[in-house]
Structures are given as structure tokens and as C-alpha cells.
Amino acid sequence: MKALKQLLAATCVAAAIALPAAAAELRFTIWTGNEAHLQMLNGFANSFKATHPDVTVKFETIPPDSYTQKLTIQLAGGNAPDAGWLMEDAAPTFANAGVLEDLAPTLNAAKDYDFADFSKPALGLWTAGAKVFGVPFSTSPFVIFFNKDMFDKAGLEDPLALAAKGQWNMAKFQDVARRLTAANGKFGFEFKDGQGYDSRIMHALMPPIRAYGGDVWANRQCGFDTPQAVAAVKQLHDMVYKDKSIVPPGEKGDYFSGNAAMTINQISRASLMPKAGFNWGIAPLPAGPAGESPVIGQAGIVVFAAGKQKKLAAEFVAHMTNKTNVAIAAQFFPPARNSVLSGAGFLDSNKLIPAAQMKVVADAIAKGKVLPSHDKSPQIVAAMKPRVDALWRADANVENALKAVCTAIRPLL
Amino acid sequence: MADEGKTLRTAARERRAPRLTLAMREAMEAWLFISPTVAGFLVFFAGPLVAVVLYSLTEWNLLTQQMTYVGLANYRDALFDNPDFWHVARNSAIFAVGLVPFNMALALALALGLSGRFRGVIFFRTVFFAPVVTSAAAWAIVWKFLLQGESGFVNQILATVGIAGPNWLRDPNWAMFAVIFTRVIKMVGLNMILYIAALQAIPRDYEEAARLEGASGWQVFRWITWPLLGPTTLVIMVITTIGSFKVFDHIYLMTGGGPENGTLVLAFYIYEQGFKFFNVGYASALAILMFAIVMALTVVQLLVRRRDT
Numbered sequence: 001m002k003a004l005k006q007l008l009a010a011t012c013v014a015a016a017i018a019l020p021a022a023a024a025e026l027r028f029t030i031w032t033g034n035e036a037h038l039q040m041l042n043g044f045a046n047s048f049k050a051t052h053p054d055v056t057v058k059f060e061t062i063p064p065d066s067y068t069q070k071l072t073i074q075l076a077g078g079n080a081p082d083a084g085w086l087m088e089d090a091a092p093t094f095a096n097a098g099v100l101e102d103l104a105p106t107l108n109a110a111k112d113y114d115f116a117d118f119s120k121p122a123l124g125l126w127t128a129g130a131k132v133f134g135v136p137f138s139t140s141p142f143v144i145f146f147n148k149d150m151f152d153k154a155g156l157e158d159p160l161a162l163a164a165k166g167q168w169n170m171a172k173f174q175d176v177a178r179r180l181t182a183a184n185g186k187f188g189f190e191f192k193d194g195q196g197y198d199s200r201i202m203h204a205l206m207p208p209i210r211a212y213g214g215d216v217w218a219n220r221q222c223g224f225d226t227p228q229a230v231a232a233v234k235q236l237h238d239m240v241y242k243d244k245s246i247v248p249p250g251e252k253g254d255y256f257s258g259n260a261a262m263t264i265n266q267i268s269r270a271s272l273m274p275k276a277g278f279n280w281g282i283a284p285l286p287a288g289p290a291g292e293s294p295v296i297g298q299a300g301i302v303v304f305a306a307g308k309q310k311k312l313a314a315e316f317v318a319h320m321t322n323k324t325n326v327a328i329a330a331q332f333f334p335p336a337r338n339s340v341l342s343g344a345g346f347l348d349s350n351k352l353i354p355a356a357q358m359k360v361v362a363d364a365i366a367k368g369k370v371l372p373s374h375d376k377s378p379q380i381v382a383a384m385k386p387r388v389d390a391l392w393r394a395d396a397n398v399e400n401a402l403k404a405v406c407t408a409i410r411p412l413l
Numbered sequence: 414m415a416d417e418g419k420t421l422r423t424a425a426r427e428r429r430a431p432r433l434t435l436a437m438r439e440a441m442e443a444w445l446f447i448s449p450t451v452a453g454f455l456v457f458f459a460g461p462l463v464a465v466v467l468y469s470l471t472e473w474n475l476l477t478q479q480m481t482y483v484g485l486a487n488y489r490d491a492l493f494d495n496p497d498f499w500h501v502a503r504n505s506a507i508f509a510v511g512l513v514p515f516n517m518a519l520a521l522a523l524a525l526g527l528s529g530r531f532r533g534v535i536f537f538r539t540v541f542f543a544p545v546v547t548s549a550a551a552w553a554i555v556w557k558f559l560l561q562g563e564s565g566f567v568n569q570i571l572a573t574v575g576i577a578g579p580n581w582l583r584d585p586n587w588a589m590f591a592v593i594f595t596r597v598i599k600m601v602g603l604n605m606i607l608y609i610a611a612l613q614a615i616p617r618d619y620e621e622a623a624r625l626e627g628a629s630g631w632q633v634f635r636w637i638t639w640p641l642l643g644p645t646t647l648v649i650m651v652i653t654t655i656g657s658f659k660v661f662d663h664i665y666l667m668t669g670g671g672p673e674n675g676t677l678v679l680a681f682y683i684y685e686q687g688f689k690f691f692n693v694g695y696a697s698a699l700a701i702l703m704f705a706i707v708m709a710l711t712v713v714q715l716l717v718r719r720r721d722t
Contacts, residue, residue: 072691
């Protein structure tokens with residue numbers, strides 16, 4: 001009996017201690033584990049305390065490859081985070097399934113928020129009529145990262161210089177990649193994160209196809225078998241198998257460790273560069289017969305309808321995406337707010353990238369088009385995969401392989 | 414016997430008249446003792462199993478949380494409407510047919526070589542068993558590296574003797590062979606240990622008697638060792654077959670089902686349907702079909718064995 005009393009007393013004390021700490025904690029899922037990114041995000045959580053002193057925010061990192069999948073399981077399992085990042089290819093699926101909270105009331109009520117400041121095209125994926133299902137936090141164009149040392153060793157002008165002279169096009173891209181490979185004994189070009197044949201098929205094929213004036217799909221029509229797309233992919237195929245200047249399937253040739261002279265990525269990867277140990281720069285994507293056609297990858301911040309603190313989470317989203325914080329985030333995640341994009345601060349926002357190169361990013365955001373999305377994206381990509389595998393054989397017939405891609409995905413579009 | 418029980422119970426009633434008989438009390442105690450295990454079995458094993466059967470009769474979208482009863486539509490879809498299922502089942506069969514005999518023959522050969530007592534035998538057994546306890550992820554990463562295209566270690570070795578090796582994991586004609594081979598050398602140690610144990614349990618007298626009768630080494634193996642290994646061979650065959658149909662991690666890590674769906678096996682396909690496309694109902698139906706296939710194979714193996722003995 002005495003023991004029972006003691007236990008009861010201990011429970012009461014524990015409860016009393018725990019109660020004040022139980023003041024709201026928001027759970028926020030992200031896919032970055034980068035220290036600089038986390039420091040910035042925690043900074044937003046700290047500044048949120050000015051208006052919400054009792055609120056803490058816990059950022060949870062889920063690896064990008066399995067992000068959408070694990071998030072879905074959390075939602076289905078009744079363990080919904082309050083808010084989180086969402087990739088562009090998942091946005092239509094999630095919005096249609098009704099799992100995203102409408103943020104419009106909170107954003108419109110937030111002081112000095114100025115929602116109209118967001119670029120209209122950048123909001124396309126995230127709004128439906130007056131409803132706002134997410135706020136894009138990263139509208140990040142793909143750029144070419146180049147290893148300046150390798151260009152110097154090959155005695156070549158770098159892509160930035162070529163772009164300034166209007167000579168940075170797909171033909172030149174193929175030419176320098178070949179020369180770089182010969183001069184350095186390393187691959188001339190690597191697809192995004194070395195994943196161009198696996199999880200980054202779209203990121204590998206989309207930019208050249210758009211440069212040639214094609215599209216992968218639009219208005220429920222498949223674009224892979226159009227003459228423009230065939231010409232673009234033929235060029236890539238030649239670069240992989242004839243020139244041997246692109247890291248081929250099944251090989252490793254990592255740009256960030258100095259094993260490829262160029263790659264395609266977004267400026268959030270610049271945070272890897274200080275450790276890379278070589279001189280580098282960023283340049284626009286090569287232009288094609290269709291002129292310049294930058295490709296933009298997007299990600300948004302959303303609040304989950306199944307969350308328990310929806311209003312508070314929406315207020316935090318409004319805080320994260322106000323003018324001040326979007327300007328801070330711009331160093332890693334190019335903004336969709338016109339005022340920040342056109343402000344002088346943006347070009348100087350990234351400590352690693354000189355203003356002249358940040359101009360590349362700003363121009364691309366102004367002219368670019370977002371990667372294609374679809375509410376059946378996972379199925380489309382899975383249906384494409386085996387046919388794209390068939391494309392990446394040395395003896396493949398590119399045109400037939402691309403026709404097969406269209407046959408496979410047409411019923412899903 | 415029955416009378417004895419009666420007198421015992423009557424005697425007990427006269428003393429204290431308990432509400433429960435001894436047998437009932439004992440039974441209750443026994444149930445109490447095993448109740449944690451039974452509860453665990455019901456919650457974590459039987460429950461999910463029943464749930465999978467029920468899910469397989471529904472169309473359930475995980476994201477929208479909408480569940481509709483569709484009867485046997487998922488099974489009809491898999492067996493008759495969707496060509497993917499048969500392609501995938503074929504891949505699983507190829508994987509099993511390639512892996513099981515290869516694994517068992519290698520395990521038996523290793524066991525015959527390493528069942529004796531000689532210097533260094535423990536070392537060699539450890540060498541062949543080590544991959545079994547190595548993490549699947551580490552194993553896959555190392556082998557992916559070794560099996561790269563032109564710059565891969567394996568192909569560079571082959572190049573020194575003038576053979577141009579294929580891009581093992583990217584060539585549809587070779588990828589299945591590569592995953593079977595790497596899987597066999599990862600798992601063969603387990604079967605080797607089972608065979609060694611069985612070999613050491615065979616009495617030496619039989620072999621000695623046969624030798625005295627003038628039997629050759631091969632004859633001893635064919636007519637004495639092999640038949641006596643029968644029960645072990647059956648167990649190994651059953652667990653290896655089941656294991657090969659259930660293979661998932663190895664495929665996920667080595668090829669992701671590619672190239673051109675050439676290594677897309679049943680377990681991986683179920684994962685894709687369930688966790689990538691969130692077709693939980695369809696994935697559950699596939700899981701039941703896989704269960705039926707494995708069950709049928711096991712029964713066939715047992716029947717064949719019974720007929721032989």
C-alpha cells in the first residue's frame with residue numbers, strides 16, 4: 001500500500017513537471033540532412049517564438065529517395081506530421097487525395113504577408129482556385145555545375161564564358177564533354193547525382209528534350225516519340241556510347257568528388273562544393289534548337305489535414321514564407337517571391353556563388369518551366385523505367401525505345 | 414482409469430470442495446503460462462495474416478483512406494488481366510530454378526570438403542559462413558561496385574585473360590545470373606553448415622563396412638552418404654525454395670527489379686504495388702498468391718520425398 005502511494009505521488013510530480021513542457025511542438029518533415037540547411041530551419045523555428053513563445057518545431061529528416069513513400073505511410077498510419085516539405089511530383093497526388101490543408105485563410109490573415117507577391121506561374125502546382133495547398137519554398141532551376149580545373153587542363157573556355165558569348169548550346173556541350181574526357185581521363189558529364197538511369201530519369205531526359213523544343217508529356221499527350229525528343233535523346237545516347245563522355249549506366253563517376261567535369265543539379269548542392277577541393281562554377285543549361293529553355297524543379301511547404309495542430313502549423317508556414325525568411329532561404333532555395341527575386345539581395349545571398357553566377361539562377365527562374373507533374377507520377381515513372389532501361393543499351397534503337405516508352409505511359413496520361 | 418479419476422475427485426470434494434477440478438486448474442495455469450506467447454502470436458502473426466486476406470478483397474487507397482469491397486477482382490486482375498503478374502512469376506521461377514540447385518550443390522560440395530578434421534578447417538568454414546552474417550546492404554554495395562561495367566573489378570580481371578565481360582547488372586541477359594550468383598555465395602554457408610552437421614551424424618561404421626566390401630569413394634557417397642542425407646536435403650530444399658521465392662532485399666539493393674524488369678521478382682513486385690503505388694488491396698492479393706505458390710511447392714517436395722522413401 002505504501003509502495004502504491006509512493007508511485008501515485010511520483011506520477012503526480014512527473015505529470016506536474018511534464019505539463020509546461022507539453023506546450024505545442026510541431027513536427028515538420030524535410031528531406032535534407034545538410035547542417036547549413038538545418039541551422040537555417042531551426043533559425044525560423046526560433047524567430048517563430050517571438051509570436052508563439054511556447055511553440056517548438058521538430059524538423060525530421062526523411063531521405064529524399066523514400067520521402068513521399070514514408071510520408072504516405074505516416075499519414076495512413078495515423079501518425080501525420082503537422083507540416084512538411086512536398087516534392088513537385090507528389091503535389092497533384094496529395095492535393096487530389098484531400099490530405100492537404102487549405103492555407104489560404106491563414107496566409108491571407110497573416111500580417112504583411114502579401115501573397116500576391118508570389119509569382120503566378122510558380123504557384124500553378126500548389127493552388128486550385130482560391131485554395132492554397134502549399135507554398136513553394138524552392139523554385140530551383142537546373143544549372144550546369146562545372147569543374148573549372150578540368151576545363152583549364154583541357155584548354156577550354158568554361159560554359160559560363162561560352163554562355164556569355166551566346167555559344168553555349170547542345171552541340172558545344174557534346175563537343176566540350178568529349179574534349180574534357182580525352183584531356184582529363186575522367187567523364188565529361190554526369191547526370192544528376194549519378195541517378196540518371198534510375199531514380200532521376202526525368203531529370204536526365206527532360207532538359208535536352210526541352211532544349212530541342214519537345215516535351216515529355218503535355219495535355220495528356222506523350223511527347224517522347226516526337227522528332228524533337230528523339231533527336232535530343234539520340235544525342236545523349238551518342239555521348240554515352242560513341243563519345244563515352246557521359247558516365248554510362250552501371251558506372252560510378254561522381255562530379256562532387258572530382259570524377260566528372262560537369263553535372264546538372266540545383267544550387268542547393270553548392271553546399272557540397274567547399275569540400276570538393278577544386279575550382280568550380282555554375283552555368284545555364286545549354287541552349288538547343290528551341291533556344292534557351294531552363295527547367296525548374298519545385299518543392300513546397302504543406303500542412304497535413306490529418307495533423308492535430310493545423311492552425312498553428314499553417315501559422316508557422318506563413319512565418320517561414322514571409323518576405324524576411326524567404327530572403328534568408330534564398331541562399332539555398334531560390335524563391336518564388338517576386339520582391340525577393342528582383343531585389344539586389346538575392347544575387348548576393350549565397351556565400352558560395354558569385355553574383356554573376358546567381359544571375360544565371362535568376363534568369364532561369366524568370367524564363368523556365370517547371371518539371372512535368374501528374375497525379376499518377378509514381379505509376380508513370382514505373383511504367384517508363386523498363387522501357388528506358390532498353391534505351392540505355394549500346395545497340396539500342398533510340399526511336400523505337402522512345403515509342404515503347406509512349407506506348408507504356410499513354411494509358412496512364 | 415475413469416473410476417480412478419472419479420474417486421480422486423470425490424475425495425477432493427470431501428476435503429475442500431474446490432470449484433475447479435485439478436485438471437481444470439492445471440489447464441488454466443498452463444494457459445496462463447503460455448498466454449504471452451499466444452497473445453503475441455494472435456496480435457503479431459495471426460492478426461496480420463487474417464487482415465491480409467481481408468485486404469485482398471478490397472480496393473484500398475492508402476493516401477485517401479478509401480476502402481471498397483471488390484470481391485475477387487484483385488485476384489482476377491492478377492491472374493487473367495494483368496500480364497505483369499505472369500512475367501513476374503516467371504522471373505521468380507527462374508530465380509528459384511537457378512538458385513536452389515546451384516546453392517545446394519555448392520553447399521554439399523563445400524560440406525564434403527570441410528566435414529573432416531584437418532588443420533585450418535574451422536578457418537575455411539568461417540570464411541564460407543561469414544557472408545551469411547554480413548549485412549545485405551554492405552554485400553550488395555560491394556558487389557555492385559565489383560560488377561560495374563568496363564571499370565568494374567570483375568571485368569578488369571576478365572580483361573586480363575582477354576574476355577570482354579558484360580555490364581553485369583545492366584544487361585538484361587546477365588543481370589539475373591549476376592543476382593543469383595551473388596545471392597548463392599552469400600547464403601550458401603548456411604546450407605553448408607546444415608550439411609556438415611548431417612554428415613558428422615552419419616555413423617562411420619557404414620562407410621567402413623562398405624570399404625571392406627570394396628566400395629569406391631563414389632559408391633560410398635552414392636549408396637550410403639547421399640541416402641542418409643535425404644532428410645537434411647529435403648529440409649534444405651524446402652527452406653531454400655521458400656527463401657528464393659521470398660527474395661526481396663537482394664533485388665531491391667542490386668538491381669531495383671531492372672534492367673527492363675528482368676529481375677522483377679514477386680516479392681519486389683508486391684512491394685512496388687503496396688508501397689510505391691499504394692495499391693494495398695492488389696498487393697495483398699499478390700501476397701496471398703505468393704503464399705499459395707510457396708505452399709504448393711513445399712507440399713510437392715514433401716510428397717515426392719515420401720514416394721521416394
